Amino acid sequence: IINSPEALWVRLISFFPPFTPTMMLIRSAFGEVPVWEILLSIFVLAGFSIIAENAPGQALGLPRLILAN
Numbered sequence: 001i002i003n004s005p006e007a008l009w010v011r012l013i014s015f016f017p018p019f020t021p022t023m024m025l026i027r028s029a030f031g032e033v034p035v036w037e038i039l040l041s042i043f044v045l046a047g048f049s050i051i052a053e054n055a056p057g058q059a060l061g062l063p064r065l066i067l068a069n
Helices: 008-013 020-030 035-060
Strands: none
Touching: 008 020, 020 035
C-alpha cells in the first residue's frame, strides 16, 4: 500500500466501508487523492452507516433503534 498508493486494488479497497477510513488516510499521506474519490468515500460510508443502522430491525422485524441522550 505504501509503495503503490495509486494501484487499482488499493483504490478499490479504499471504497469498501470497513477499510475506508484507514485506507484513505494512508493514500492521502503517501500520494495525492482526487477530491472526487474523497467525496465518494464519504458518501459510501454515510450510506453504509444508514444501512447498518436499519438492517437488524428489518431482518428481525423490530423497530429502528433510537439512541437517546
